[in-house]
Amino acid sequence: MAIEKIVVVDDELMIRKALETQLRNKRYSVASAGNLKSARKILARDSFDLVFLDLRLPDGEGTDLLEEIMAKADGPMVVMMTGYGSVESAVSCMQMGAFDYVVKPFSFEQIEVVVDKVASFDKMRRVTKYYVEESDTRSSDIIGESEPVKQLKILVAKVAKTEATVLITGKNGTGKELVARELYRNSLLAKQPYIRVNCAAISETLMESEFFGHEKGSFTGATERREGRFELADGGTILLDEISEISSALQAKLLRVLQEKEFERVGGNKTIQVKVRVIATTNRNLLEEVEKGKFREDLYYRLNVFPIAVPPLRERGKDIMLLAKTFLQRHAMKHGLDHVSFSKNCERAITVHSWPGNVRELENAVERSVILADENKQIEPDLLGLAPLTPRGKSNEEDEGANLEIESIEQVEKSHIEKILKKCGGNRTHAAKKLGLNVRTLRNKIKDFEIEN
Numbered sequence: 001m002a003i004e005k006i007v008v009v010d011d012e013l014m015i016r017k018a019l020e021t022q023l024r025n026k027r028y029s030v031a032s033a034g035n036l037k038s039a040r041k042i043l044a045r046d047s048f049d050l051v052f053l054d055l056r057l058p059d060g061e062g063t064d065l066l067e068e069i070m071a072k073a074d075g076p077m078v079v080m081m082t083g084y085g086s087v088e089s090a091v092s093c094m095q096m097g098a099f100d101y102v103v104k105p106f107s108f109e110q111i112e113v114v115v116d117k118v119a120s121f122d123k124m125r126r127v128t129k130y131y132v133e134e135s136d137t138r139s140s141d142i143i144g145e146s147e148p149v150k151q152l153k154i155l156v157a158k159v160a161k162t163e164a165t166v167l168i169t170g171k172n173g174t175g176k177e178l179v180a181r182e183l184y185r186n187s188l189l190a191k192q193p194y195i196r197v198n199c200a201a202i203s204e205t206l207m208e209s210e211f212f213g214h215e216k217g218s219f220t221g222a223t224e225r226r227e228g229r230f231e232l233a234d235g236g237t238i239l240l241d242e243i244s245e246i247s248s249a250l251q252a253k254l255l256r257v258l259q260e261k262e263f264e265r266v267g268g269n270k271t272i273q274v275k276v277r278v279i280a281t282t283n284r285n286l287l288e289e290v291e292k293g294k295f296r297e298d299l300y301y302r303l304n305v306f307p308i309a310v311p312p313l314r315e316r317g318k319d320i321m322l323l324a325k326t327f328l329q330r331h332a333m334k335h336g337l338d339h340v341s342f343s344k345n346c347e348r349a350i351t352v353h354s355w356p357g358n359v360r361e362l363e364n365a366v367e368r369s370v371i372l373a374d375e376n377k378q379i380e381p382d383l384l385g386l387a388p389l390t391p392r393g394k395s396n397e398e399d400e401g402a403n404l405e406i407e408s409i410e411q412v413e414k415s416h417i418e419k420i421l422k423k424c425g426g427n428r429t430h431a432a433k434k435l436g437l438n439v440r441t442l443r444n445k446i447k448d449f450e451i452e453n
């Protein structure tokens with residue numbers, strides 16, 4: 001299944017809800033919007049494969065959004081939805097690049113046919129892309145030209161062509177998931193499924209069923225038989241995000257999948273066999289977890305066949321500015337701002353800041369500054385939440401720079417977390433949001449760093 005994520009944009013609630021439910025039943029991940037503004041937000045937040053787009057929306061024409069989507073090199077495919085009266089405009093949308101159109105009222109069978117068509121076209125597009133990739137012209141989504149990032153990209157390109165298990169390590173927000181996706185997209189399995197499991201977000205009890213599925217009636221709430229993510233990923237790739245967070249019982253079961261390539265569903269006794277490429281990520285030092293007895297050593301070695309370390313942002317030199325400017329452009333467009341740029345002071349402040357929350361922190365800070373920015377005025381450091389520059393032209397942070405060498409990354413991270421927690425009056429949920437972490441990760445860090453909270 002090459003089509004995974006779909007957006008439905010229609011102002012009629014009934015149509016939106018019906019499409020959403022039916023597509024979800026077919027295991028697509030679906031987001032929906034009732035107007036252009038929220039559609040733009042959704043599209044900026046994540047990458048999607050397909051958009052069902054109504055022609056007429058309360059805040060403008062579907063064609064405006066179509067044009068924006070078509071301007072992107074790697075954007076989703078678009079299928080227009082239209083009433084009988086405006087079939088002509090739908091046809092002209094196809095000239096603008098829409099893949100197809102459906103006329104309202106439509107049956108779900110019609111929608112299924114269109115999605116299948118999109119999927120096979122997408123597959124063809126990917127195959128063609130693969131041949132192009134062979135001649136090494138495909139551009140990378142990983143932005144950066146610094147030496148560590150260059151090395152990272154070379155490694156990703158090499159490892160992608162193998163089917164080896166990969167363990168991606170790196171601090172929060174460094175881009176581990178981005179690297180995983182790039183590995184998948186460059187691999188020989190790029191036409192096969194890519195399924196992600198966030199091991200930190202799902203509760204421990206549901207995790208086993210999430211991994212391996214369950215039989216009907218195997219526990220309260222299991223009203224239907226359900227396939228797990230490993231089954232869905234059969235023949236393709238599975239991303240086990242934040243692998244350090246799984247319980248020891250599940251670690252044992254995962255080891256069996258990696259070794260024997262088989263498992264049983266929860267409450268089932270049929271052994272299911274799968275062939276899946278595994279990519280795992282972690283922001284913890286797994287070897288330390290092994291030493292502490294929290295992570296199985298045998299599983300660690302099974303996962304760590306090909307380690308890829310993603311460097312922290314502060315080690316990427318000029319990339320910091322390159323990323324900041326890219327995010328500035330991206331978010332300015334999203335929020336409809338034309339003339340926005342960083343002041344010289346701001347550029348310096350961005351360069352000297354240590355970015356403990358890495359690329360995600362930078363992106364969040366830039367987006368916040370765009371929202372707060374005045375039209376036609378340059379962005380100053382305070383809008384990014386950065387230390388202002390002192391009269392000598394140094395930032396407060398730079399003054400502290402004298403101690404930087406003796407301060408370890410962990411110390412910097414610890415004091416940053418303490419600062420944010422204090423700002424949020426000790427509220428972990430708020431602090432986690434600000435830091436770009438999930439609450440569970442923050443809780444672990446508070447424990448590890450022995451922060452009083």
Ligand SMILES: Nc1ncnc2c1ncn2[C@@H]1O[C@H](COP(=O)(O)OP(=O)(O)OP(=O)(O)O)[C@@H](O)[C@H]1O
Pocket residue numbers: 141142143144170171172173174175176177178179283323359360363436437
């Ligand atoms: N080199 C890069 N170029 C462009 N965007 C990047 C880069 N690195 C990270 N990003 C962006 O930064 C954000 C965070 O990246 P990602 O989610 O991959 O990080 P992560 O390491 O998985 O974080 P976490 O540990 O918190 O899960 C994403 O929006 C991602 O697209």
Ligand SMILES: [Mg+2]
Pocket residue numbers: 176177241281
């Ligand atoms: Mg991640």
